[in-house]
Amino acid sequence: MNLQTTYLGLKLRNPLVIGASPFCDNLTACRELAEAGVAAIVMHSFFEEQIGATPRELGGSADGLVEGREQLSELFPHYEDYRLDSEQYLRQLERLRKLVDIPIIGSLNGSHMGNWVGQVQRMEDAGAAAIELNPYQLPTDPSRPADDIEREIVELVRTVAAAVNIPVSVKLSPFHTSLAHFASTLAANGAAGVVLFNQFYQPDIDIDALEAVTQLRLSHSSDLLLRLRWLSILSPQFSGSLACSGGVHTTQDLVKALLAGADVVQVVSALLRYGTGHVASLLKGLEAWMSEHEFYSVDRVRGQLNLRKCADPAVHERAHYLKVLQSWQV
Known part of the structure; x- marks a missing residue:
């Protein structure tokens, strides 16, 4: 089986x-x-808060939500509490690349433009093969229109992509009004791919x-359904x-996920539950399924559905919506 x-332009073994x-x-x-067979590893995120961002930079009008900026700053981890600071993060990236x-x-x-964006160049210098940008934010200001928020993300993606010579992917939220249009806009502004979903x-x-x-909640197979819908819509x-x-x-x-159109599948929760040995089980299962259905390469599987x-x-999605509702009888 192939x-x-x-x-992201990277040739991966699976x-x-x-x-x-x-x-x-x-x-x-x-x-x-790596020995079990995974094709790539995404490091955990380096956060904009780790390079001295102030509460105002983080939240704009946040001063009006609590009594003083000092109280807001206490909501965030202190710099020394982050698992890896800037230098440690880069050293760990170098170790992994050599290992x-x-x-x-x-x-x-990060969600706002700032000096933390320069960290992407240091990641490239440390040997990162690509960058995954996670513009995480939860808009709560009713005076801020959606266009402003998406425009800021696009500018952030454009800036990060222009700063490096390695590909940049964007980890998206599923809650954009026109996700297909937004994904295409990101691609036009330097994104080599998108990750569905944050x-x-x-x-x-x-x-x-x-x-x-x-509390941290691990994912379940039921969480996949939303991803399948948008993979099948976006992949063509x-x-x-x-x-x-x-x-x-x-x-x-x-x-x-492959049938819906994914190029790769990111796994975390399953390995936290079942251990690193679960990688071999997944890959063996994939090969067995492909053999049974006479698909001899992943390229043939991808996007079949x-x-x-x-x-x-x-219209297709609306028809399915109506069909599902009509299927329930009382």
Whole structure:
């Protein structure tokens, strides 16, 4: 079986990539993952807050939400609390590049233009094969129109892409009004690909302590459905690479993402649950499925069930919506 694929112009031995996660902090785990067969590793994000951004830079009108900027700054981790500071991050990237013979992808997380963008050049110098840019933000200001927010992200992508000679992908939120248009705009402004989707960690409420609580929630296979929808919509018309991130736990999940049009599939939660040995299980399962269905290369699998042959994807999606609603009988 030929499992090779191309992502962001990088020739990969298979479509299984380790997504941004704490795995990159553990050299032993990364060596095990590479030996098990993963094709690339995305380092966990380096955040804009790690290079001295102020609360005003982070939140604009945030001063009006709490009593004083000092209180707001306490909501963020202190510089020394980050797992890897700037220099440690770059040194770890260099170590990983020398340790394994697969591409190491640097990751930047930020939503505002600032001096932290210069970190991307240092990642390139340290040996990053590509950059994954995560423009994470949750717009809460009712006076700020969507166009302004997307324009700022596009400018950020253009700046980062122009600063380096390695490809840049963008990890997207699924909540843009016209996701297909926005993805195409990012590609026109330097993005070599997009990652679908960013994981949003939702706060809960403790009704006894009367306070909001946050916790890390690993993904489940059910999270894959949203990714499949947009992979199938984007893959026939998007000029760049597509990565599926979130919800891939089984061989079936991996195959579904490829059939919908993913170039690569990022896995994290499944490996945190089942260990690094799960990589071999996923790849063996993929080969077995391909053999059973007489697909002898990943290229033949990719996009088989996307909406390429659909004259009007919007009508197609609405028809499915109506069909599902009518299927429930009481």
